[in-house]
Amino acid sequence: MDEKDNYSKLDSEFSTVKYVAKEFYLVEPFKFVVKERVIEKIPEKFLLLKPIVAGICGSEILYFKGEKEPEKLKARLPMLPK
Numbered sequence: 001m002d003e004k005d006n007y008s009k010l011d012s013e014f015s016t017v018k019y020v021a022k023e024f025y026l027v028e029p030f031k032f033v034v035k036e037r038v039i040e041k042i043p044e045k046f047l048l049l050k051p052i053v054a055g056i057c058g059s060e061i062l063y064f065k066g067e068k069e070p071e072k073l074k075a076r077l078p079m080l081p082k
Contacts, residue, residue, distance in 0.1 A: 019048060027078035029066030 019039040024032045042048050062068045063076060 023081075025078060025080050026060070026064060027080070029064060029073070029077075033078075 021037045021039055023035045023037060027033050039048065066073065
């Protein structure tokens with residue numbers, strides 16, 4: 001069995017597996033909403049990573065704490081995907 005056959009075998013094993021991604025959105029100071037999204041297929045030449053640790057940048061902390069100017073909070077919150 002060559003290397004390509006090994007990948008084909010892996011593809012067939014994982015083609016029926018569905019993954020659930022948890023997405024966190026800041027909707028107002030001190031409040032996150034968690035949404036789950038099912039990932040049914042991983043496109044060819046892409047990979048799915050399982051994070052062990054996540055971080056948040058310093059400027060985002062100011063949004064979380066509500067310490068940005070009111071007009072910036074109004075413009076940026078909720079932080080939802082487009």
